Amino acid sequence: MLETILSRDAFLLTIELKIFWLIAFGYGVCLFLFFAHLFTKKNSIGNAATGILWGVVVAHAALILFRTFEAQRAPFQTLYESLSWFAWSASITYLYAARKWKDVYLAGIPVTLLSMSASLYALLSRNPAVEPLSPPLQSWWFEYHVILAFLSYAVFVVSCSIELVYLLIKPRLEKGLSYNYGLDLDNIETFHRTSFKLVLFGFPLLTFGVFSGAAWANDAWGRYWSWDPKETWSLITWTVFAMYLHAMTIPKWKGLPASMFNILGFICMMMTFLGVNWLAKLLGIPSLHIYAV
Amino acid sequence: MQIRNRWLYKKFASLKTSILFLGLLSIFYLVGTIFPQGGDIEDYIKEGGRFVLLVKIFGLLDLFSTPLFFITAFVLFINIFICSYERFLALTSETQIDTEFIPTHTIQLNTKENIDNIFIKKLGFKKIHSNQTAAIVAKGLSYKWLTWLYHIGVFLCFIGFFLTYLFAFEDEVTIYPNETKTILPSKQGRLQKLFNIKPKEFPFKIQLAEFITEYNQMPSIDYPKDKLSRLAIALGWQGKPITYKIKDDSYFPKDWKSRLIVYKDDKFAYIKTIEVNEPLKYGGITFYQSAFKQDLKITIDNSPLAIDAEVDKEAILPGIENSIVFRNLRVGTLFKKDGTTEKIIPSVDVYIVKKTTNDKKEKEKAGKLEFGSSLTIEDKAIGIKEFKEATILSYRYDPGVPLLWLAGIMVLVTMALRVYSAWYRIIYRVDEEQGAPLLKLSIKTRGLLADEEGMVRRVRHYAK
Numbered sequence: 001m002l003e004t005i006l007s008r009d010a011f012l013l014t015i016e017l018k019i020f021w022l023i024a025f026g027y028g029v030c031l032f033l034f035f036a037h038l039f040t041k042k043n044s045i046g047n048a049a050t051g052i053l054w055g056v057v058v059a060h061a062a063l064i065l066f067r068t069f070e071a072q073r074a075p076f077q078t079l080y081e082s083l084s085w086f087a088w089s090a091s092i093t094y095l096y097a098a099r100k101w102k103d104v105y106l107a108g109i110p111v112t113l114l115s116m117s118a119s120l121y122a123l124l125s126r127n128p129a130v131e132p133l134s135p136p137l138q139s140w141w142f143e144y145h146v147i148l149a150f151l152s153y154a155v156f157v158v159s160c161s162i163e164l165v166y167l168l169i170k171p172r173l174e175k176g177l178s179y180n181y182g183l184d185l186d187n188i189e190t191f192h193r194t195s196f197k198l199v200l201f202g203f204p205l206l207t208f209g210v211f212s213g214a215a216w217a218n219d220a221w222g223r224y225w226s227w228d229p230k231e232t233w234s235l236i237t238w239t240v241f242a243m244y245l246h247a248m249t250i251p252k253w254k255g256l257p258a259s260m261f262n263i264l265g266f267i268c269m270m271m272t273f274l275g276v277n278w279l280a281k282l283l284g285i286p287s288l289h290i291y292a293v
Numbered sequence: 294m295q296i297r298n299r300w301l302y303k304k305f306a307s308l309k310t311s312i313l314f315l316g317l318l319s320i321f322y323l324v325g326t327i328f329p330q331g332g333d334i335e336d337y338i339k340e341g342g343r344f345v346l347l348v349k350i351f352g353l354l355d356l357f358s359t360p361l362f363f364i365t366a367f368v369l370f371i372n373i374f375i376c377s378y379e380r381f382l383a384l385t386s387e388t389q390i391d392t393e394f395i396p397t398h399t400i401q402l403n404t405k406e407n408i409d410n411i412f413i414k415k416l417g418f419k420k421i422h423s424n425q426t427a428a429i430v431a432k433g434l435s436y437k438w439l440t441w442l443y444h445i446g447v448f449l450c451f452i453g454f455f456l457t458y459l460f461a462f463e464d465e466v467t468i469y470p471n472e473t474k475t476i477l478p479s480k481q482g483r484l485q486k487l488f489n490i491k492p493k494e495f496p497f498k499i500q501l502a503e504f505i506t507e508y509n510q511m512p513s514i515d516y517p518k519d520k521l522s523r524l525a526i527a528l529g530w531q532g533k534p535i536t537y538k539i540k541d542d543s544y545f546p547k548d549w550k551s552r553l554i555v556y557k558d559d560k561f562a563y564i565k566t567i568e569v570n571e572p573l574k575y576g577g578i579t580f581y582q583s584a585f586k587q588d589l590k591i592t593i594d595n596s597p598l599a600i601d602a603e604v605d606k607e608a609i610l611p612g613i614e615n616s617i618v619f620r621n622l623r624v625g626t627l628f629k630k631d632g633t634t635e636k637i638i639p640s641v642d643v644y645i646v647k648k649t650t651n652d653k654k655e656k657e658k659a660g661k662l663e664f665g666s667s668l669t670i671e672d673k674a675i676g677i678k679e680f681k682e683a684t685i686l687s688y689r690y691d692p693g694v695p696l697l698w699l700a701g702i703m704v705l706v707t708m709a710l711r712v713y714s715a716w717y718r719i720i721y722r723v724d725e726e727q728g729a730p731l732l733k734l735s736i737k738t739r740g741l742l743a744d745e746e747g748m749v750r751r752v753r754h755y756a757k
């Protein structure tokens with residue numbers, strides 16, 4: 001009986017890994033095509049990239065459901081699982097935000113680059129085994145905390161990508177260069193506004209992420225805030241995005257200063273997600289425990 | 294009125310001050326992630342920390358209790374307070390039509406219907422103001438009030454943190470099964486410490502009725518760690534399939550539970566089984582399942598005299614030269630992968646501590662000792678006579694938490710409403726031009742669900 005269960009699980013995991021590799025490859029193909037569009041300037045290539053990305057995202061959604069079935073629980077426990085969710089949610093958010101932007105494909109480059117990298121990092125360096133939930137994770141908060149916090153991450157990825165495209169193209173428009181990747185003086189500000197709207201959308205999610213994390217820690221460890229590096233980085237990210245939103249309400253700061261806050265917010269978010277361990281190692285600094293998720 | 298014109302007050306009422314101080318706080322946070330907060334300076338030096346002098350001067354290991362951090366946070370707190378006060382005055386003063394009404398849409402009015410009726414009855418707007426120049430109608434929750442409310446929420450959060458900072462304390466207590474304990478905390482809140490108020494014994498007792506440990510059987514996978522082999526498997530170049538295996542040590546903690554009974558005035562008051570994430574709240578104190586302690590009584594060569602040993606600590610056993618460490622005492626229930634459960638035969642891993650040449654200690658596994666059998670070490674047969682598990686509860690008093698719950702929910706709800714829900718404001722006027730009535734309007738929206746074009750389309754539809 002036990003043997004049958006174990007070999008069934010191994011079989012399912014093998015299938016999952018194979019599909020996940022294909023999906024990572026799919027993100028790579030999209031990245032290649034978005035790059036090709038950058039050089040060839042052919043909209044047909046940009047359209048192909050977007051079309052294929054839709055296919056990859058649908059397949060990835062199916063894979064996440066497959067993992068849910070395989071593990072018999074929400075698939076957000078290990079870093080392997082959250083990387084997969086991150087890759088998927090960033091790409092779907094991009095597709096949703098870009099649906100109105102016919103002929104603008106540049107933001108696809110950073111997004112698919114991140115989705116591919118996150119998938120490859122999960123596949124190459126993390127343990128894919130389905131593991132039971134450890135006692136601290138057995139909480140009502142756990143799933144909501146991870147799902148919503150990671151959704152906000154995805155939104156910030158896309159917002160930052162749009163911000164970068166804006167900063168790249170705006171000077172070209174001012175110089176009067178002829179081809180500007182689908183953007184012109186009429187539509188670039190509306191395009192740019194999408195990045196603000198995305199942060200606006202993500203900020204309450206991030207706020208919920210920090211709040212639910214604290215509420216959870218209060219139940220599990222008996223203290224809602226311990227200044228653990230991971231917690232603290234999430235607070236930095238939150239604060240920087242609050243600075244961005246405020247800068248956007250000051251007319252003089254709406255331009256470059258606000259853009260810088262947005263990009264800084266993205267960097268802080270990546271630090272919260274992955275960089276915490278890395279920084280501690282880099283500086284040779286002893287760090288408190290760091291959560292697995 | 295006077296004070297509101299002063300330079301300092303104006304600075305405090307400014308959004309730029311908020312951004313500046315949010316930035317300063319971020320820098321504190323950043324420094325706090327670089328130095329282990331709550332750490333010990335000795336440990337910091339031992340573990341190779343490089344900035345010992347800086348750490349000592351600026352108290353970097355307890356940065357968030359330093360006056361400098363406190364003052365920075367306090368300035369932001371005052372800033373939020375003054376901003377909220379100013380916003381409140383602005384919000385409660387009368388709504389004015391923008392001095393110059395610049396219509397952005399002009400719509401032919403072909404209907405006989407009263408225009409106010411269209412906005413109010415058909416489109417669900419509320420009239421806010423009207424004069425000879427124009428009328429203002431609005432729909433949806435006022436975004437200005439919502440913004441104001443979640444800033445108040447943030448303000449209340451600060452008060453919550455402050456209460457925690459002043460009054461909260463936490464400590465630990467170890468209780469054995471069937472033991473009833475009175476608890477006297479050895480720590481107290483900062484304010485009590487400042488006024489030298491001694492901690493008081495809790496006015497109730499706690500008994501541990503039962504301590505339960507449960508484990509899951511956790512299979513591990515046979516899957517290479519190195520990247521190339523993983524790629525090779527994916528490409529089908531390596532024939533070895535992935536397998537799950539149950540190993541001898543595949544015990545994964547499922548739950549630790551303590552059944553606690555509270556006695557007040559020596560009478561039963563409350564009972565609850567607590568676990569991680571499910572604390573006991575009683576008398577303003579919260580008790581958490583923190584850890585557990587395991588004790589053993591060890592026999593040597595079946596001698597009736599048993600020796601006390603604690604799991605994870607070095608023990609000296611008579612007749613055995615090297616010291617011994619017992620680890621991973623497994624008792625309780627195992628939840629197996631196939632859905633069945635099993636009472637675990639209590640067992641413990643035994644390690645011999647050997648001194649190496651350079652005076653370091655090395656632990657070498659000698660084997661697994663099961664209850665009821667024995668293990669031979671240095672010609673001595675050792676066995677387990679008895680084992681006991683005590684629960685370790687951490688407890689905390691924190692009067693900031695209820696306020697933080699309230700303020701946190703307030704921030705979340707009002708912020709979500711502000712950001713997502715739709716709000717519209719339309720300023721309009723009907724002009725007669727060449728005998729035809731024209732509806733002129735300007736529209737402003739807030740909230741991600743607001744659809745400006747859609748709303749104008751609806752107005753056009755009713756104006757037909």
Ligand code: HEM
Binds near residue numbers: 309374711
């Ligand atoms: C930790 C502190 C703070 C947080 C988290 C915060 C959060 C936010 C957020 C997310 C927004 C943008 C969304 C919106 O427009 O409603 C905002 C807007 C704003 N905040 Fe703050 N805020 C903080 C402190 C302050 C302070 C101290 C002031 C006072 C100067 C302030 C004044 C404003 C104003 C005037 C707006 C524009 C609101 C509008 O669009 O009408 N905030 N705040």
